[in-house]
Amino acid sequence: MVKANHLIFKQLIKKGYSLENKKRVWDLSEYKLWYLTDKQTQAYNEIDRHKDYTGYMFGSEADLMKEAMPEIIEEVLHGSPINVIDVASFDGRKAEPLIQGLSKKTKLRYCPLDAAKISVNEAVKNIKKLKKSEVIKFKWNVSDFDNLDDISSLLRDKTFRQNFVVFLGSIISNFEPHDIIFKISEALEGNEDYMLLGAALKTDPKELVETYNHPLMDKFLKIVLLELGFNEEDVEFGVRYRNSRVEMVYKIKKDKEISAGNGAKKSINFREGDEIVVASSYRFTLKELKSLLGDYFKDVKFFTNKEKTWTLALCNK
Numbered sequence: 291m292v293k294a295n296h297l298i299f300k301q302l303i304k305k306g307y308s309l310e311n312k313k314r315v316w317d318l319s320e321y322k323l324w325y326l327t328d329k330q331t332q333a334y335n336e337i338d339r340h341k342d343y344t345g346y347m348f349g350s351e352a353d354l355m356k357e358a359m360p361e362i363i364e365e366v367l368h369g370s371p372i373n374v375i376d377v378a379s380f381d382g383r384k385a386e387p388l389i390q391g392l393s394k395k396t397k398l399r400y401c402p403l404d405a406a407k408i409s410v411n412e413a414v415k416n417i418k419k420l421k422k423s424e425v426i427k428f429k430w431n432v433s434d435f436d437n438l439d440d441i442s443s444l445l446r447d448k449t450f451r452q453n454f455v456v457f458l459g460s461i462i463s464n465f466e467p468h469d470i471i472f473k474i475s476e477a478l479e480g481n482e483d484y485m486l487l488g489a490a491l492k493t494d495p496k497e498l499v500e501t502y503n504h505p506l507m508d509k510f511l512k513i514v515l516l517e518l519g520f521n522e523e524d525v526e527f528g529v530r531y532r533n534s535r536v537e538m539v540y541k542i543k544k545d546k547e548i549s550a551g552n553g554a555k556k557s558i559n560f561r562e563g564d565e566i567v568v569a570s571s572y573r574f575t576l577k578e579l580k581s582l583l584g585d586y587f588k589d590v591k592f593f594t595n596k597e598k599t600w601t602l603a604l605c606n607k
């Protein structure tokens with residue numbers, strides 16, 4: 291029997307499996323499980339910097355940020371100094387064009403929030419290096435975007451009255467979108483606060499599957515299963531597209547019993563042929579995003595790249 295990471299095990303039990311023609315398909319598609327350890331964040335960093343991704347996926351958003359920045363800044367500026375709150379900041383590099391641009395026009399404070407301490411530290415280091423804004427590091431890590439309204443009120447003071455939340459990297463694709471947009475919108479006040487959302491758009495499924503079916507994606511996501519107690523050779527990586535979602539799935543190659551660990555007696559018997567869905571990333575159409583954001587914001591302005599693979603939505607209540 292193998293000890294499992296307790297959190298991951300709990301999630302497996304909570305979400306359970308469904309049957310597809312007698313095949314058991316386990317749902318482990320919980321975003322925060324991908325970033326529980328420093329090793330996972332480092333593996334994501336490898337993807338983020340790899341040429342196969344900088345062009346097609348993450349590159350689209352970075353280019354769009356540079357392209358749309360003058361207009362975004364024009365819209366957001368209300369004359370007072372601004373707090374930029376980078377939600378799920380990772381290493382903060384995505385926010386650089388914003389910091390560079392805004393700092394030419396007003397005084398800034400940059401505050402990275404992330405569930406992973408290592409990422410907050412990197413973001414602090416990267417933005418400090420620019421020497422364009424004050425950088426604020428909160429003592430606690432922010433998971434599941436809770437406490438956002440507390441942080442937002444703590445940052446707001448007589449001088450820095452305006453908050454600008456950036457939520458980039460299409461993280462929204464991996465969550466229940468209403469839940470998360472509600473939380474962010476609750477943290478915004480009046481008509482001076484803004485949110486900038488970055489989202490990947492629905493594109494050719496075949497191309498999407500090819501992009502995600504990459505050894506680095508396998509290396510990154512497999513850590514969830516290794517943490518659970520599987521060995522490399524127990525599982526096989528695959529990518530599929532279903533109901534507007536890219537799913538990353540591991541097939542179990544031989545029967546295996548996984549225990550809950552921490553002295554708990556519970557265990558799960560996985561069978562050869564079972565599947566574990568580790569990631570499920572939704573692709574929105576622009577129409578869907580308009581309708582979603584329209585439920586929470588009065589004004590939404592979209593900046594979409596010409597390939598129509600990525601959009602930035604600037605939202606104001």
Ligand SMILES: C[S@@+](CC[C@H](N)C(=O)[O-])C[C@H]1O[C@@H](n2cnc3c(N)ncnc32)[C@H](O)[C@@H]1O
Nearest residue numbers: 322325378379380384405406409433434458459
């Ligand atoms: C795709 S990465 C990078 C996103 C970043 N905004 C960008 O565009 O480069 C996602 C980040 O979200 C963080 N994260 C994952 N789950 C989280 C959660 N439940 N709450 C807060 N942060 C989370 C991870 O630690 C990671 O740094």
